[in-house]
Amino acid sequence: MLRLIGNRKETLKASFALFFLVFMTWTGLQESEATSTSDQEHPTFCCAVNCMDGRVQDPVANFMRKFCSAKYVDMINEAGVNKTLADNPDSGIAKYLVINIKEEIKISQKHGAKIVAIVGHYECGGNPAGKEEQIEHLRKAKETVEAFGLNIQVILLWVEKDFKTVVLIK
Numbered sequence: 001m002l003r004l005i006g007n008r009k010e011t012l013k014a015s016f017a018l019f020f021l022v023f024m025t026w027t028g029l030q031e032s033e034a035t036s037t038s039d040q041e042h043p044t045f046c047c048a049v050n051c052m053d054g055r056v057q058d059p060v061a062n063f064m065r066k067f068c069s070a071k072y073v074d075m076i077n078e079a080g081v082n083k084t085l086a087d088n089p090d091s092g093i094a095k096y097l098v099i100n101i102k103e104e105i106k107i108s109q110k111h112g113a114k115i116v117a118i119v120g121h122y123e124c125g126g127n128p129a130g131k132e133e134q135i136e137h138l139r140k141a142k143e144t145v146e147a148f149g150l151n152i153q154v155i156l157l158w159v160e161k162d163f164k165t166v167v168l169i170k
C-alpha cells in the first residue's frame with residue numbers, strides 16, 4: 001500500500017514536470033514570436049501626442065499605423081494638447097505637462113519611434129477654438145516639440161467632425 005502511494009506521488013511529480021516543460025516551451029514560443037525578424041526590420045512603433053478625447057483615439061492610431069508602417073502607436077494623451085504645446089508656458093502645471101510630454105516622446109524613441117504626430121480635433125473640450133485657430137496652435141506646437149531637439153520627425157494631424165477622417169496638415 002505504501003509503495004502504491006509512493007508510485008502515485010512519483011507519477012504526480014512526473015506529470016507536473018511534464019506540464020512545466022510544456023508550459024515553458026509554449027512561453028518561449030510566444031516570446032520568439034513577439035521578437036520575430038520582421039518586427040526588427042520594420043519600424044514597430046510610432047508616437048502620437050493626442051487629446052484625451054475617446055473619439056479620436058482609434059482614428060489617430062489607425063492613421064499612424066498606416067502612415068508609419070508601424071505595429072504600435074504610443075499615445076501621449078492630454079486634453080487640448082495642441083494648445084498646451086503652442087503656449088509652451090514657463091511656469092504652472094502646464095509647464096510640467098510639456099516636460100512630461102518631452103520625456104514620454106523620449107520613451108517612445110526608445111521603442112524605436114521615428115515619427116511623432118501632434119493632434120487637434122473638431123469639438124475639443126480642452127481646446128474649444130475653431131479649426132483654423134487650432135491648426136495655428138498645431139504649427140506652434142510643432143515648433144515647441146522640434147525645440148526639444150529629439151531628432152524625431154514631427155507631423156500634424158487634424159481629426160474632422162465625423163471622427164473618422166484624419167487630415168495630414170502640411
Ligand SMILES: [Zn+2]
Nearest residue numbers: 051053124125
Ligand atoms: Zn480634445
